[in-house]
Amino acid sequence: MKIVFFLFTLIQLVWGAEESIKVVKGVEAQSPLAIEDSSLHSSEMSQKFAKMLAADMNVVSLFVVDESYAAAPFDALAPAPSHKEARYLLRYRLADDGSGGLKADIKLLDNGNELFLKSYILKQSEMLVFLSHSIAYDINAKLGGTPIDWIKRKVLFIRLTSPRHSEIVASDYTLSYQKVIVKGGMYGFAKWANREQTDLYYTSLSDFKPTIYKMNLLNGKKEKVISSDGMAVCSDVSEDGKRLLLTLAPNGQPDIYLYDLTSNAKTQITNYSGIDVNGQFMGDGSIAFVSNRMGYPNVFSTRINTNGVSQLVHQGKNNSSLSSYKNFLVYKARESSAGYGGSAFNLHLLSLNTGNVKRLTASGENDFPRFSPDGEAILYIKQEGSRSSIGVIRFGVNKSFAFPLKIGRIQSIDW
Numbered sequence: 001m002k003i004v005f006f007l008f009t010l011i012q013l014v015w016g017a018e019e020s021i022k023v024v025k026g027v028e029a030q031s032p033l034a035i036e037d038s039s040l041h042s043s044e045m046s047q048k049f050a051k052m053l054a055a056d057m058n059v060v061s062l063f064v065v066d067e068s069y070a071a072a073p074f075d076a077l078a079p080a081p082s083h084k085e086a087r088y089l090l091r092y093r094l095a096d097d098g099s100g101g102l103k104a105d106i107k108l109l110d111n112g113n114e115l116f117l118k119s120y121i122l123k124q125s126e127m128l129v130f131l132s133h134s135i136a137y138d139i140n141a142k143l144g145g146t147p148i149d150w151i152k153r154k155v156l157f158i159r160l161t162s163p164r165h166s167e168i169v170a171s172d173y174t175l176s177y178q179k180v181i182v183k184g185g186m187y188g189f190a191k192w193a194n195r196e197q198t199d200l201y202y203t204s205l206s207d208f209k210p211t212i213y214k215m216n217l218l219n220g221k222k223e224k225v226i227s228s229d230g231m232a233v234c235s236d237v238s239e240d241g242k243r244l245l246l247t248l249a250p251n252g253q254p255d256i257y258l259y260d261l262t263s264n265a266k267t268q269i270t271n272y273s274g275i276d277v278n279g280q281f282m283g284d285g286s287i288a289f290v291s292n293r294m295g296y297p298n299v300f301s302t303r304i305n306t307n308g309v310s311q312l313v314h315q316g317k318n319n320s321s322l323s324s325y326k327n328f329l330v331y332k333a334r335e336s337s338a339g340y341g342g343s344a345f346n347l348h349l350l351s352l353n354t355g356n357v358k359r360l361t362a363s364g365e366n367d368f369p370r371f372s373p374d375g376e377a378i379l380y381i382k383q384e385g386s387r388s389s390i391g392v393i394r395f396g397v398n399k400s401f402a403f404p405l406k407i408g409r410i411q412s413i414d415w
Contacts, residue, residue: 233247
């Protein structure tokens with residue numbers, strides 16, 4: 001069991017979308033933008049908020065962002081002296097809303113002309129970064145940028161805290177906000193149960209057998225889904241939330257199972273004497289998964305109630321991370337050549353329609369890739385030397401971003 005579980009910890013998900021660089025409407029792309037604090041009393045919180053906005057506006061990718069801090073009156077038409085070269089000004093004014101929350105007035109100016117004005121109320125100050133994400137989302141939508149619905153979503157990850165102990169944490173995509181939602185045992189492979197992010201599935205390794213639970217975040221209630229000897233993992237949820245792809249090992253070796261939540265019926269999909277894990281629903285009704293049928297992890301596909309198995313990936317080795325979206329796959333592959341600067345684990349995007357493969361990363365060890373539900377971005381962990389980062393790849397603008405990771409070892413991640 002320990003060997004199987006160790007192998008499975010190498011496996012996680014990711015997804016892809018058609019690559020296109022869309023023409024930005026309503027704003028000249030890559031014009032200078034400065035962010036200015038108009039709060040009545042500048043504070044550590046208001047200055048921290050400037051950094052959050054700068055990070056988000058960089059990810060929005062409509063501007064060249066000046067990250068230097070400056071204060072200016074909210075209604076002034078001219079920029080602060082240090083921002084005199086900026087065409088666009090994003091001003092914010094933070095204040096107590098009178099009921100224990102926070103009010104934020106936001107204004108975007110183009111050479112003194114108002115483009116955007118809105119007020120926000122934040123009831124929990126510890127979620128300040130989500131306010132920044134919402135502002136970035138609204139400005140991007142106002143100016144016609146490539147959709148970034150994912151920027152407001154929560155991320156689930158499992159943090160190993162000590163031997164045989166871990167925590168399930170909810171965070172934002174930069175991991176600036178973190179809230180522990182399950183602790184006190186050993187957990188693995190947390191996954192959102194629905195698009196609304198009100199429920200999640202996770203594996204408890206503290207039970208007599210590995211057990212999958214479903215938990216509601218609104219009331220904290222949990223219910224047992226299924227247990228299995230050796231391994232029990234929920235690797236994917238159907239779009240309607242009614243079916244799960246599970247990895248179970250009742251006879252010692254892991255296989256892929258389809259679990260119907262309405263009838264509680266499970267159907268075995270693979271039956272192999274080695275390792276089959278990480279099943280993913282695909283757009284054509286088939287299922288992609290990782291198997292060691294070739295002596296190392298590689299990506300295959302099959303259909304329910306059939307015995308046929310097809311190899312999907314034909315380059316690289318140790319292709320242990322996988323996720324699918326419609327007719328696209330993203331996977332991790334080990335590469336060793338001078339062209340890649342030595343040995344590296346890079347992410348690749350495969351189009352099942354054309355067979356074309358595009359390498360998405362260039363160096364280091366890139367793992368735990370996870371696509372946003374709309375297919376516009378990929379979240380992953382990047383390890384390069386002693387530095388760990390959260391990486392975000394945006395297809396719509398053909399850019400990638402990195403945020404330093406300071407939380408210890410991550411075992412799995414979901415978006």
